Amino acid sequence: MAVERNLPWKTSRETKSIVSINRPELLLLLLLLSFPRSISELNQMQGYCAVASDSECSRSFTKILIKEGTVVNAHHKEVADVYIEDGVIVSVRPNIKVGDDVKILDATGKYVMPGGIDPHTHLEMEFMGTVTIDDFFTGQAAALAGGTTMHIDFVIPVNGSLSAGFESYKNKAKKAVMDYGFHMAIIKWDEEVAKEMELMVKENGINSFKFFMAYKGSLMVNDELLMQGLEKCKSLGALAMVHAENGDGVAEGQKRMIDLGITGPEGHALSRPPVLEGEATARAIHLASFVNTPLYVVHVMSINAMEEIAKARKAGQRVIGEPVVSGLVLDDSWLWDPDFTTAAKYVMSPPIRKAGHDKALQSALSTGILQLVGTDHCTFNSTQKAFGFDDFRKIPNGVNGIEERMHLIWDTMVVSGQISVTDYVRITSTECARIFNIYPRKGAILEGSDADIIILNPNASFKVTAASHHSKSDTNVYDGRTGKGKVEVTISGGRVVWEDGMLNVMPGSGKYIRMAPYGYLFDGIEKADAAYLASLRAPVQRTKAAA
Ligand code: URP
Ligand code: ZN
Ligand code: ZN
Secondary structure (H helix, E strand, O other): OOOOOOOHHHHOHHHHHHHHOOOHHHHHHHHHHHOOOOHHHHHHHHOEEEOOOOOOOOOOOOEEEEEEEEEEEOOEEEEEEEEEEOOEEEEEEOOOOOOOOOEEEEOOOOEEEEOEEEEEEOOOOEEOOEEOOOOOOHHHHHHHHOOEEEEEEEEOOEOOEHHHHHHHHHHHHHHOOOEEEEEEEOOOOOHHHHHHHHHHHHHHOOOEEEEEOOOOOOOEOOHHHHHHHHHHHHHHOOEEEEEOOOHHHHHHHHHHHHHOOOOOOHHHHHHOOHHHHHHHHHHHHHHHHHHOOOEEEOOOOOHHHHHHHHHHHHOOOOEEEOOEHHHHHOOHHHHHOOOHHHHHOOOOOOOOOOOOHHHHHHHHHHOOOOOOOEOOEOOOOHHHHHHHOOOHHHOOOOEOOOOOHHHHHHHHHHHOOOOOHHHHHHHHHHHHHHHOOOOOOOOOOOOOOEOOEEEEEEEEEEEOOOOOOOOOOOOOOOOOOEEEEEEEEEEEOOEEEEEOOEEEEOOOOOOEOOOOOOOHHHOOHHHHHHHHHHHOOOOOOOOOOOO
8 A cells, every 4th residue: 555655746736736836935935825835834744845946945055165075076085165056167266266156065074076977767657557556746856865965857758749758758857956968768660760869869859869779569679670779769869779579588487477476576587587788688689780780788687687787798889788776785575575565666677687697797886897877767656556466467567765775875886995985986977978079068066067976975874765755656665774974965956956855856957958869989980890891801792704
């Protein structure tokens, strides 16, 4: 059963419509009419403030000075001050002097880092007969409370139309409280789709397309479509992404489990073993090599897939591997829990693997075999998960993570000594910005970069609970986890949006970040094409034999 907690977006149906309204005065009026108490009272109670304008709630300073923290970028760290004005970083150096109109944040003994960028989320996505429970308001509010200041969500075409899909997601994102970008899924192929891909890249700021090699009968593409998609991506300078599982194999595995009478959540993991992920990863890599275009493998969950990526990278191929938090810190044992609600919350695809895969993925991340961390935040509450009570094939696939990623990766990778603080910034922020061609606007604390910044206290601790998280879901796959390192302040677009355990967000304040094609992964691709053509020694000029 879903448990409704006392958070503003859960209190009434009216509340939902309020947060989607974009006009500040109307929003404030509706908030006042809808709630029995004053906004400030609610804010105190619930650790949350949906401000209607910059003058509401705590005052939103446009000038901020972060004093004497250790400023960390992907390749360097130093003790310095950071001065922010109107949403942009103006100066990074020691001893910056400012006037009284500037909010001062003392970061002594703390790390000042670029806000996290989550490359993989599904907010308000229609999937498996339902819709993910976190929308662009609740999902992003959760993200900000956990130190993530930008995410890239996957647009799903509507009735096969990319433009309709884009419009639909533009609408969903009207209540955005932080910056976001879009990838686009390709689920069918014809001339119209090819034309629309071009439109998405040239007009709409999308520079990546995702192909699902699983979910047979809904999102899955076959090899012919994947090949056409890879060719088109290459011609546009757009990055091809794959969900790599052998969808035919999965369908067969599911049938096998049902025939064996295994209908519970454990059947999900058993029906789609690592070998099917490894096979599809290898196939996608080989096809991308044949086309000579870069490839991005999303949610790498197994040693099998990771080793295919390692092999390809060693051979010089441009393949990016994205593990997600669930694959890095969880194992599949929960799927065997006798309580259905507990087990079902861990159902995602590819599945969370047996213990051992998690540690191997951590090592791959620390040694550069895998490059950046996502979440695949795709939340369904326990009522939605219960759609599959009698049949694991009907359990909506997906887990949370957008709020927990920065803390869990800090604790698992930095506190354990597996990676440096600079590498932490690289894998949670900078590398994503580089791959999707928005660096150094995002992913850096440099003069001129957007003021998306976190202050992390390495001596404080965090605890994850479903009762205290900001997601709309009633469950959390990391429930009860504790660790070292706490994001105490989040600054998004130059505003302090998370401080003293309080969110101070403004629906509609998040900006759509357009991403240009031909990111760094495309540099020099044409030279490899030229070398390939030169190597053919064909067509051979032949003279006709005399009659
Ligand atoms: O289980 C998952 N991963 N759900 C989200 C859709 C996808 O495959 O990324
Ligand atoms: Zn996927
Ligand atoms: Zn996903």
